[in-house]
Amino acid sequence: MRKAGNPYYSGPVSDHFDGVRFFNPGGNMPRGFADLLRWQFGGGRAKWPGRYDSPFLQATPDLTVDGDRLRVTMVGHATLLIQVGGVNILTDPVWSHRASPFALFGPHRRNPPGILMDDLPPIDIVLVTHNHYDHLDLDTLSALNDEHAPHVITPLGNDTIIRRAVPDAEISVLDWGDRIDLDDGVVIHAEPCHHWSARRSRDRRMALWAAFVIETPAGKIYHVGDTGFHEGINYRAARAKHGTFRLANLPFGCYEPRWFMESHHQNPEEAVMGMIACGAAHVAGHHWGTFRLTDEGIEEPLQALEAALEKAGIEQARFRPLRPGEVFNVPLSSVAQE
Template identity: 60%
Template sequence: MMKRRQIIKGTAALGALGACGGGAAVAVTNSKNRYYSGPVSDHFDGVQFFNPDGAAPAGFGDLLKWQLGGGKAEWPDLVPVPQKAKPASSVQDVTITMVGHATMLIQTAGMNILTDPVWSDRASPLAFAGPKRVTEPGIALVDLPRIDAVLLSHNHYDHLDIATMKALHAAHQPMVVTPLGNDTILQNAIPGIRTTAGDWGDTATLGLLSVHFEPCHHWSARGIGDRSCALWTAFVIAGPNGKILHIGDTGFDQGRPYRDLPAKHGAIRAAILPIGAYEPRWFMRDQHQNPDEAVQGFKLSGTAHAIGHHWGTFQLTDEARDAPLIALDAALQKHKVSSDRFRALAPGQSWAIPPL
């Protein structure tokens, strides 16, 4: 293992209501970080994490302006999943299956890895309120193969779901690889859970795989008073069958989450990139890329194939459910990328990634 360093996002917005302390990105409201204590760095001021030279999350005034401004598309109450996947117990090459939203099953080198697992009906701290699931998970929990590891990118409720993590811990006891501070949240909620926390630039080892923590442009919060107390990250999984990039959430940030990857990691076989929750742009632009920016990032990263996720499961923002698919098709044509190379998978769909 690596060396360790010491409102509901219901919609992408709740931590605008409070912060865990002062810093380069937000005003002082508290004096203590409840999740993490460690040395100051270029993205941690001693109390809060921030995006170097980036944009802070929008404030409460902008949140109200968005929520009261109208323009939210109507989503269907339920979208059927024609056929749920029943994955193989293990895969030696690379197969990726869409569960829903940012939850993907990555199977490679005999390892089974889940990203940002959410099987709950709502992306919310409440069972009766908050964004409701409109598609069932593409894999039933009981049909999962042995889960060796979970990659948890950040702590918003549509990515870190405690009920799901409890179920996975009880059934599989996976190693959870997550950025700084999120391990505290998990350990407080689930006694005995195995965690490995890392900072940007760190590496964790999972059997034959290495998991690299890479910068992305986002933020974090579980409620009022803990904004940016825990870090967010992108992951690059390196193994005998090539490299896989997974980004749970990011703003495009002038391409910075992507442009340094080729020099550091070389050829990347597959990227799992967010393409949804991006409207209205004046509010979402800094923290959530749109499909056109996802395609630009795909090209900057030099990746061979990509899967679009973070669409169609929970209505977090204003765009219609199928808008990301339409926008992705337009972006692929605009940037001259074949649709065979960049696919938006629906829940239950799998893709055996072609070799480099």
Template identity: 50%
Template sequence: MPDRNRYYTGPATDHFDGTRFLNPAGEPETDRSFGDILRWRRTAPATKWPKTIAVTPVVPERRVEGLRVTMVGHATLLIQVGGLNILTDPVWSDRASPVQFAGPKRVTAPGIRIEDLPPIDAILLSHNHYDHLDIPTLKALHARHAPLIVTPLGNDSTILRHIPKARVSAGDWGDAFDIAPGARAHIVPALHWSSRGMGDRRMALWGGFMLRVGERLIYFASDTGYGTGNIFRRLHEEFGPPDLALLPIGAYDPRWFMAAQHTDPEEAIQIMRDLGARAAVAMHWGTFKLTDEPREDPALRLRAGLVERGIDPAAFVPLLPGEWAAFDPLLAL
């Protein structure tokens, strides 16, 4: 008897076989076997991260007319653009886990206290892994702000099961949703996968976002591998060069296990180039120890890679929690 999809029911497409979602054709396979996991754990180096790193939280302005990004931690950023406040993959919990007594524990406190957030208009939620879809955080944000949540197919069922009155718009790659007058969020492909438990691998869709607010274009990649690079070159063709790209640089070692699903810093630089992005902010590093690389390596390799390619390091910055950057006037590479 075939597996039943507990998150989504819909017609088959070029990236949905009726039960499970797929990455675009021609891209590397992301599925890993139990044997692969055991091999990784047997050979993993004893890389130690600090137990905690001091963070000084900031209190953002209530509204910003230009473009400002504040790092909360991991893939959680506050985007303030054109008077709107938008969060990406919000996680304020101490652990990226279904339980709070085990699993990856954050070493950096959130760069903004949840009670210090400005009014949140929308959330861009990329996929259902616990370091990106955190129900306790979403409950708190719904209670305080009742934001619109835009997410790929199937993730809405997880959210609505826990927060029945949440405002959720779920769509496929290529779908777009208005989040305010003159502001539109486009769901775009990413090279990744999904799972919340046993037997549900790839039953909810994953993706990134192109956010257009007025004349500004912001790309939030969330989790993605680089693969052939085709998806990023196609995004450039469809949308043009983003003013700002939010790109992942961490959780990449060992490469034989992680390359298909997580970019390393050098690949993130290539994504910036493929997109023609005018500026970039590095994310998905330094908060949760998910893989084997030392904590500081992503930022060090990013800077070295930019210098090697003749790119000003100020054009692609690895913000720490509580740090923010303004992009008005926007940087030009």
């Protein structure tokens, strides 16, 4: 039974749940409505083109990837197909035209998905990091369930939202620090990130947000859907608990204006700092170039990322800003972890 006031979750008070709402320990709350209006009507938003087509063709993935191989294919925004150890994993799947509760209003795609839904291999696992509309899309989850019946793994409270649209979905719900052991030597851990949640104006922070660590026979993957840098606290904690990573999937777009976004969306320089802090040999960069959610120009994240990597002395090839349809065969790296 859910506690009155929270339509999604009821559970014991913890260091990140006050009995009704979740929060970032030692962190910042999302800004309020007055600041939202100040941002929206303050000007400074760069113009985006109506279309921003990827130079890559829509991909047709192999059915499986096994052995020591690890492959990531960009669908768009935060939707990635991870293929490793014979398992196919989708992150925050969104195939809809808009990241919005409305069919005719809200941010729309500037490029088509990098994989047609009909061309997906059998999907075993879906990871949903939090409930913002650019990460949790009920139409997509319903279609995936009809075709693939994947095992959905998500933080506390998001299962309630998903079940309203997909009542027969197989869902596992994790708190920060929880794990689930799957077949084929794959383990999924839910870990903290500095973010927030909302589907509408009155349900802020009533479902949890999380990053995921994916243990596989081919190495460890650190997947972050959305986060503020938060002084690198969560990055260092992930490394202390799990060791270094063969791959980190890190957001590096949707970050301006900083006065509004800094607490919850890291910028490219911070993403590079996060790469170093968690000890990732390689990074698949996401959360840019598909939905215009913030003020920066569509290619500004690329330019800022290049400068940040050069400043840090990191080879550009180690941090790949993926475009729809792009396939990243992640090397078995001997690069020393910073």
